[in-house]
Amino acid sequence: MWRGLIEAYRDRLPITEATPVVTLHEGNTPLLPAPVLSARVGADVWLKVEGANPTGSFKDRGMTVAVSKAIEGGDKAIICASTGNTSASAAAYAARAGITCAVLVPQGKIALGKLAQALVHGAKLLQVQGNFDDCLALAGKLAQDFPVALVNSVNIYRLHGQKTAAFEIVEALGDAPDIHCLPVGNAGNISAYWMGYSEDLRDGNATKAPRMYGFQAAGAAPIVTGQMVPEPSTIATAIRIGNPASWTKAVDARDASDGLISAVTDREILSAYRLLAREVGVFVELGSAASVAGLLQQADAGRVPAGSRVVCTVTGHGLKDPEWAISTAPAPLTVANDAIAAARALDLA
Ligand code: F0G
Numbered sequence: 001m002w003r004g005l006i007e008a009y010r011d012r013l014p015i016t017e018a019t020p021v022v023t024l025h026e027g028n029t030p031l032l033p034a035p036v037l038s039a040r041v042g043a044d045v046w047l048k049v050e051g052a053n054p055t056g057s058f059k060d061r062g063m064t065v066a067v068s069k070a071i072e073g074g075d076k077a078i079i080c081a082s083t084g085n086t087s088a089s090a091a092a093y094a095a096r097a098g099i100t101c102a103v104l105v106p107q108g109k110i111a112l113g114k115l116a117q118a119l120v121h122g123a124k125l126l127q128v129q130g131n132f133d134d135c136l137a138l139a140g141k142l143a144q145d146f147p148v149a150l151v152n153s154v155n156i157y158r159l160h161g162q163k164t165a166a167f168e169i170v171e172a173l174g175d176a177p178d179i180h181c182l183p184v185g186n187a188g189n190i191s192a193y194w195m196g197y198s199e200d201l202r203d204g205n206a207t208k209a210p211r212m213y214g215f216q217a218a219g220a221a222p223i224v225t226g227q228m229v230p231e232p233s234t235i236a237t238a239i240r241i242g243n244p245a246s247w248t249k250a251v252d253a254r255d256a257s258d259g260l261i262s263a264v265t266d267r268e269i270l271s272a273y274r275l276l277a278r279e280v281g282v283f284v285e286l287g288s289a290a291s292v293a294g295l296l297q298q299a300d301a302g303r304v305p306a307g308s309r310v311v312c313t314v315t316g317h318g319l320k321d322p323e324w325a326i327s328t329a330p331a332p333l334t335v336a337n338d339a340i341a342a343a344r345a346l347d348l349a
Contacts, residue, residue, distance in 0.1 A: 084114030153188025166196025238287030
């Protein structure tokens with residue numbers, strides 16, 4: 001039986017006998033072949049489906065470790081800034097642990113499902129009149145001045161938890177892929193994957209490490225331009241971040257892996273979102289589609305060698321943002337309670 005990633009990777013995490021394990025049995029997510037994408041780019045493409053985690057995003061991997069360590073250290077409360085998923089995950093793990101959770105989110109800029117999650121799990125939620133970067137600065141100050149543990153990805157335990165996705169991929173494929181694509185926001189996840197792949201290479205579990213291909217939204221692409229973005233803007237609210245906390249780590253991962261960090265437009269993100277839902281059968285949130293948008297973009301630019309093995313992480317579940325899904329799909333027809341009318345409406349008759 002799968003008992004969560006701390007039990008699965010205990011000896012490769014900063015966990016001791018004294019650490020009380022707070023888990024919702026996260027991890028062990030599907031690594032799904034994507035033949036439609038493989039045919040499109042001429043490579044062997046797989047999706048790491050992180051929406052299958054307990055709260056619907058990869059954040060649970062980091063949160064199980066961060067909350068377990070907070071409890072071990074005697075903390076009674078945690079705090080985070082969030083574009084939505086971190087707050088949903090923190091709220092759930094805090095509920096599980098029986099501690100208080102405070103979250104700061106940018107007002108009006110987080111998806112409805114994520115807001116619902118934080119609230120239903122009982123988090124104390126403040127909508128801040130500012131963007132994510134403002135929220136993170138505020139959360140940092142509060143954690144410094146008051147007895148509350150910060151569980152954003154500046155907390156190194158988060159990255160240790162998140163690195164386990166790379167372990168799972170290496171185990172499933174028998175080696176590391178050639179290229180790994182993922183969305184980049186606060187830049188913790190790309191740093192965590194790189195940590196995981198580097199450890200696998202060091203420990204002889206893999207013969208190589210992949211080239212890390214990270215993708216920011218064009219209106220929120222500080223790492224691509226080398227400039228902080230004071231007012232980031234994108235439809236992909238999860239990655240609407242102008243001053244990533246793990247900026248340096250992400251650049252190191254990019255350079256050490258001979259990879260790249262590039263920008264994808266909202267149009268490219270939306271097109272990948274639709275392709276994933278309609279032709280691959282995987283419903284992800286917009287921010288998650290940035291990895292696949294980036295893969296398609298880089299394949300068109302000739303930077304995905306034929307036959308190479310590629311993994312794209314799709315980071316969060318599409319149901320996080322039902323409003324967006326409904327507003328971009330055709331409106332459903334209404335029919336009388338009648339077989340002929342239904343058949344006509346379905347073009348069957
Ligand atoms: N994809 C999704 C669905 C996310 O929620 C995030 C980040 C990312 C990608 C980017 O990952 O920040 O490690 O580079 N969400 C954070 C949050 C910022 O508050 O939920 P990153």
